[in-house]
Amino acid sequence: MTREEYLKQRNELMNAIDVLIGCGQIDEANAKMAEVEVLDGQYEAERTARANAEALRQTGCVAPEPVRNILDIAGEQAVSDNGAAVEPENAIYERAFYNYMTGRSLTVDEQNVFDRINEPLRNSTQTVEDHQILVPESTVQTIWMEMERLHPIIADVGMTHVPGDIKIIKDDDSAGTDAEWITETDTPSDEAINTSVVELNGHELVKSITISWKLKKMSMADFLNYIAKKIARKMGNALAAGFVVGKGTPGESDSHKAQPLGIVTALEKEVSTPQVVTYSTSDALTFKKVTEAFAKIKSGYISGAAIYSNNKTIWETLANMMDGNDRPYFVPDPTSGGVGRMFGLVVKEESAMPDGAALIGCPAEGYTANVNENITMYTEDHVKARTTDYMGYAIIDGTVLDTKAFALVKKS
Incomplete structure (x- = not known):
């Protein structure tokens, strides 16, 4: 499974x-x-x-897959004519990437592998393609794992990795009729299936970090791990914010940059906000208000749902909700995949959530995102300051598939 x-x-x-x-x-x-x-x-x-x-696969002889990623091909174990093992190209490329990023010279083998793997990027239409470098797969995985660790909404969203813009057909028949039982002489009733198309385009996500030349003297493992975690923290913050409160594609009168459409944004933009429950200082958050929010989620979504709030809201608001016997509804439980449980759902700390708000829902079913172009890296040296800029770059988009998969409780 x-x-x-x-x-x-x-x-x-x-x-x-x-x-x-x-x-x-x-x-x-x-x-x-x-x-x-x-x-x-x-x-x-x-x-x-x-x-x-x-x-076993790594030590055996396996027929190649018909379609493979360039870094997967680079990772295959080659054998020379005399039968001796040859260093996998992914290991050579990782070392070449480290040497390039830290200003060290590359060996002939490293330069050849480096040029071949980055050749597709050199032929792209990006504005600064000469400085765009493919990040080693191990480092990309570290970046994504760190982003998911810091932001559960990124880990829970249904994300695909398809190059270019994509279109997704979604079913809009939330209230359609079910199948019916008939006899041999009955004629089944016809019903049109209403669908719509969701388009995911390429929105550029970038983040630059600056390090001193002294830090470039770190070992390869330490340097790659350091860069990965720095980029992951900064890009993860922006990506999570996009999934939660992103403003979407700007219209003619909008001034914001193109970005994913956030779940909270989509719920608040609906006419009469049917998926939103509010409370205030004079109208406190109660058991009844939370159950009202639960009732707004369409059947079938609640089994995979969780509650997302930032740290302040969890411990100042959710954790202080009491029943009639002054017992908290919130139960701390770091082993559950979040920070606790409440009303049968895992409570997850998501810093991208606004203060005073709790999002209940199932991002894996109700939201979709696509990585149009995976994380690449740009580098630029500043001689006078003796620093180097490293910029992570990716093209990602996301949008809500079904607002009925979510309910928002917020302080008005």
């Missing part, structure tokens, strides 16, 4: 356990806990098997 399937099944089981415990059905809850342990073991066994299979 995939990681997403595993997490979905596990969350459903944990939600069921919370309900059973709340109803006093302890034996049934214990049985569900045993199912969770079995599921965990199954997923871990599958993951171990995949890792072992990959290890």
Whole structure:
């Protein structure tokens, strides 16, 4: 099973356990806990098997895939005519990338691999293509993993990696009729299926960091890790903000830059804001208001949903909601995939959320994003200041597929 399937099944089981415990059905809850342990073991066994299979694949002779990424091809283990192993090109490229980024000289092999892998970028139409460098796959993975660690909304969004603009057909029949039971002489009724097209275009996301020449003396592993985490933090902040409060593609009268359409933005732009529940200083956030928000989410989405709020809102507002016996609804639980649980859902700290707001929903189903061009890097030296600028660059877009997959609770 995939990681997403595993997490979905596990969350459903944990939600069921919370309900059973709340109803006093302890034996049934214990049985569900045993199912969770079995599921965990199954997923871990599958993951171990995949890792072992990959290890065997690296040592064996495997027919090439018909379509492969250039860095995947570079990572293949080559063998010389005399049978001796040759260093994989991805390892050569990683070293060449490090040497180039730190101003060191490249060997002939490194320069050849560096030029060949970056040749597609040299033929692109970017304005500064001569300085655009493909980031090694291991470093790209580190950047994305760090962005997902810092921003759960990035990890939870259904994201594709398709070059160029894409169109997604979505079903708009939220209130269509279901199938019907008929006899042999009956004629089934016809119903048109209403669909619309969502377009994801290329919006440029950039972030530059500046480091001193002294830091460029770090070892290759330390330098690549340092750059990856710096770029991930800055780009991750902007990308998460785009997914949450992004303003979308500007119209003729708008002055903002093109960016993804955020979930909160889409909910607040709807006529009469049907998916928004408000509270205020004089009208406090209550159990009834939260359940009102839950009721706004269409059936089928709640099983994969979570609650997203920033740190201040979680600990000043959500954690202080009490029932009639002064018991908090919020239960701290860092092992759940967030910082706690509330009303059966995981509460996740998302710094991109506005103060006083909580987003309830399922980004994996209700939101879509596409990475038009994965993260590349630009570099520029400043001799007088003895510093170097490193700029991460990517082309990404995102938009809401179904506002009924979300509900927003906010302070008015």
